[in-house]
Amino acid sequence: MAEDQFVSLKGKIEVPYEWTAGEAPGKFLTALRDEKKIIGARCSGCGKVYVPPQESCGTCFDAKVEYVEVKDRGELVSFTIVHKPLVLVPRPLPAPFALALIKLDSADTAMIHYLGEVDIEKIRCGMRVQAVWKDEREGSVLDILYFKPEGDVA
Amino acid sequence: MMPKPPIHRIRGNVEVHYEWTYGRYASEFFRNLKQGRFVASRCKKCGKLLVPPEAVCGVCFADTEEKLIPVPDTGEVITFTKINFSYPGQIIPPPYAVGIIKLDGVNTRFNHLIKAKDLAKIECGTRVKAKWRKEDEREGSFFDIEYFELMEDKE
Amino acid sequence: MRKVAVVAGTQSGYERKNRSESTPELIYRVTKQVLKNAGITRDEIDTVVVGSCDVMDGISISNVYAVASSAAFLKDESKVEEDASFAAFYAWLRILSGAFDTALVVAWGKGSETEMPLYTGLIFDPLYQRPFGLEAVSGFALQAKAYMEKYGVNEEDAARVVVKNRKNARLNPYAQVRKECSVEEVLASEPLATPLKKLDTPPISDGACAVILAEEHRARELCENPVWIKGAGSAVDSYHLGYRDLTELKACALAAQKAYEMAGIKNPKKEIDVAEVSENFSFQEMMLYEALGFCDRGRGPDLIRKGTTEMNGALPVNPSGGALCANPTPATGLIRLAEAALQLSGQAGERQVKNAKTALVYGTSGLCFQSNMVFVLDRD
Numbered sequence: 001m002a003e004d005q006f007v008s009l010k011g012k013i014e015v016p017y018e019w020t021a022g023e024a025p026g027k028f029l030t031a032l033r034d035e036k037k038i039i040g041a042r043c044s045g046c047g048k049v050y051v052p053p054q055e056s057c058g059t060c061f062d063a064k065v066e067y068v069e070v071k072d073r074g075e076l077v078s079f080t081i082v083h084k085p086l087v088l089v090p091r092p093l094p095a096p097f098a099l100a101l102i103k104l105d106s107a108d109t110a111m112i113h114y115l116g117e118v119d120i121e122k123i124r125c126g127m128r129v130q131a132v133w134k135d136e137r138e139g140s141v142l143d144i145l146y147f148k149p150e151g152d153v154a
Numbered sequence: 155m156m157p158k159p160p161i162h163r164i165r166g167n168v169e170v171h172y173e174w175t176y177g178r179y180a181s182e183f184f185r186n187l188k189q190g191r192f193v194a195s196r197c198k199k200c201g202k203l204l205v206p207p208e209a210v211c212g213v214c215f216a217d218t219e220e221k222l223i224p225v226p227d228t229g230e231v232i233t234f235t236k237i238n239f240s241y242p243g244q245i246i247p248p249p250y251a252v253g254i255i256k257l258d259g260v261n262t263r264f265n266h267l268i269k270a271k272d273l274a275k276i277e278c279g280t281r282v283k284a285k286w287r288k289e290d291e292r293e294g295s296f297f298d299i300e301y302f303e304l305m306e307d308k309e
Numbered sequence: 310m311r312k313v314a315v316v317a318g319t320q321s322g323y324e325r326k327n328r329s330e331s332t333p334e335l336i337y338r339v340t341k342q343v344l345k346n347a348g349i350t351r352d353e354i355d356t357v358v359v360g361s362c363d364v365m366d367g368i369s370i371s372n373v374y375a376v377a378s379s380a381a382f383l384k385d386e387s388k389v390e391e392d393a394s395f396a397a398f399y400a401w402l403r404i405l406s407g408a409f410d411t412a413l414v415v416a417w418g419k420g421s422e423t424e425m426p427l428y429t430g431l432i433f434d435p436l437y438q439r440p441f442g443l444e445a446v447s448g449f450a451l452q453a454k455a456y457m458e459k460y461g462v463n464e465e466d467a468a469r470v471v472v473k474n475r476k477n478a479r480l481n482p483y484a485q486v487r488k489e490c491s492v493e494e495v496l497a498s499e500p501l502a503t504p505l506k507k508l509d510t511p512p513i514s515d516g517a518c519a520v521i522l523a524e525e526h527r528a529r530e531l532c533e534n535p536v537w538i539k540g541a542g543s544a545v546d547s548y549h550l551g552y553r554d555l556t557e558l559k560a561c562a563l564a565a566q567k568a569y570e571m572a573g574i575k576n577p578k579k580e581i582d583v584a585e586v587s588e589n590f591s592f593q594e595m596m597l598y599e600a601l602g603f604c605d606r607g608r609g610p611d612l613i614r615k616g617t618t619e620m621n622g623a624l625p626v627n628p629s630g631g632a633l634c635a636n637p638t639p640a641t642g643l644i645r646l647a648e649a650a651l652q653l654s655g656q657a658g659e660r661q662v663k664n665a666k667t668a669l670v671y672g673t674s675g676l677c678f679q680s681n682m683v684f685v686l687d688r689d
Contacts (some may be wrong), residue, residue, distance in 0.1 A: 002183075005294060006176055006180075006181040006182075006184050006185050006294060007174050007176060007181065008173045008174060008176060009173070009174045009176065010171075010172070010173050011171075011172045011173075011174065012169060012171045012172065013168075013169070013170050013172065014166070014167060014168070014169045015167060015168050015169075016166075017165065017166050017167060017168065018163050018164070018165050019165075019166065020161065020162065020163055021161055021162055021163060021164055025161075025164075025243045026160060026161050027160075029161045029164075030160040032160070033158065034157070034158065044166055078189050082242065136302045139158075139161045139281065
């Protein structure tokens with residue numbers, strides 16, 4: 001029996017955006033592109049350093065932030081090995097790949113990134129990792145290709 | 155080399171895919187459009203006709219009858235506007251008119267394109283009739299009606 | 310402060326793909342049913358609050374499309390675009406204000422009509438997180454891993470949560486996933502984003518839920534067993550996953566604290582008879598035991614191992630099967646409220662927890678419990 005065509009209607013919604021980056025993301029992305037540097041925001045109230053940066057501290061709200069450079073290396077807070085990617089985006093590595101929360105040295109928060117040049121079976125929380133930068137950068141979090149284990153540890 | 159300006163704006167887009175369920179009433183409606191006719195649902199409480207047909211009459215919050223009722227493909231223009239500008243996703247190039255059409259005997263209304271030899275002749279209350287596509291061109295969509303044309307243009 | 314009760318509720322029943330009803334038809338069915346259950350007409354509803362999600366429905370302002378079906382024509386009506394436990398909260402507040410005496414709360418979601426990972430992916434901001442193609446499973450996986458790491462929780466413990474909830478769902482005629490499973494089957498299921506495997510994750514669901522709230526006098530007129538909203542609390546945490554300690558569930562604990570204080574609960578483990586929580590994923594249910602005060606931090610696995618949260622345990626959690634057995638986002642939190650109300654009014658059928666007098670309801674929005682809504686319900 002032929003399938004009834006009047007059961008459902010396929011469609012898609014595609015909406016273009018042009019977001020204003022804002023002061024903190026603007027500085028962060030520009031520094032990634034032009035200086036291979038990672039910028040955090042230090043709250044003048046509590047001293048917490050947010051990476052990636054935002055313009056205000058959730059706790060202090062009124063206090064100003066100043067933008068500081070943080071190291072491009074740090075510690076693995078958590079990770080997941082993605083076996084079945086559910087959202088298709090350009091990626092530097094095929095599945096299974098590791099997505100991680102990385103707390104850079106002198107930052108108080110963790111940022112999301114990929115882990116690369118690593119045996120996924122050997123990934124451990126607390127591991128030290130460092131950024132691998134792209135030569136051609138556009139001002140995106142993907143200007144860092146991924147983080148790899150620091151030094152010789154593989 | 156010129157330094158690039160600091161980043162202020164970021165472009166991107168959001169794309170989500172859907173598969174909307176018609177439900178019984180929309181199913182019947184589009185099936186009938188493919189066959190070249192309009193059908194309406196009738197409210198069990200107030201007796202008014204709804205096109206497009208729905209399971210519920212919103213005014214009464216009551217069921218509509220299960221059997222859908224054929225209605226004429228003639229009616230009147232309730233309101234309209236003439237589109238003179240272009241925009242992405244436009245179905246036909248401007249200038250054209252789009253309006254809210256009320257079919258004869260039906261309480262609710264719907265949008266459609268209105269074509270006229272002279273767009274200036276379109277007014278609120280103008281009588282219109284559906285211009286159906288050829289049977290083999292109909293797919294079961296609102297565009298099985300190519301547009302509504304002025305009755306006076308047909309004569 | 311006025312007393313407000315849940316006087317009626319209904320659920321559509323949940324399934325992977327409801328291709329026989331359009332969204333408005335689904336909404337109409339539950340709205341009609343809940344009015345019938347309450348024994349009132351829509352004229353006696355003062356305000357309508359809907360819980361729906363524009364991106365899920367593919368309609369900006371998804372409630373305007375549902376006006377006729379949700380009995381909202383020419384009525385006071387608004388929408389909460391978050392988990393529908395917040396729609397119930399908002400409706401409760403509207404009645405507390407004195408401006409309204411009765412409220413209809415209706416929530417729906419048809420996960421089959423969109424691509425859930427695209428939808429949950431959009432929760433992530435375009436600049437810092439979305440480029441990684443994160444969505445709910447990978448986000449909650451990062452949280453689950455951190456939890457395992459901090460407290461030595463293992464995948465078997467999480468699997469036991471799935472086994473429990475699925476066993477419970479067998480007795481829930483509304484639930485979608487009603488097939489029991491074993492710990493081994495959970496552990497052997499397809500790895501998605503470690504440590505989450507397919508059976509650790511909620512299903513994609515279609516369904517709707519509606520409840521009617523009323524202030525005290527009206528509530529007593531309308532039903533024999535009004536279920537009182539004794540306490541409510543909500544709190545929201547930082548947005549970026551890396552800004553929070555994902556194991557702490559700070560805002561969840563705060564929301565619970567507020568609700569307990571309002572309800573006069575000093576020892577939730579002893580005083581709560583049944584809990585319906587939007588756990589979403591297996592590990593996360595144990596994290597909620599801790600944040601909601603059922604046990605100390607890190608001791609969530611003890612409760613599942615000892616059977617404390619089983620149907621015949623000291624504090625049954627998710628007798629309905631929870632979100633792991635039906636998850637029509639964003640209706641999930643309202644379903645928890647409806648289920649808890651069934652428990653307290655003695656109408657929970659085979660999944661009834663005996664003599665349940667005080668219930669805890671938990672709903673959440675956003676990733677990894679960013680936004681939290683806690684209710685304490687009780688009965689006379």
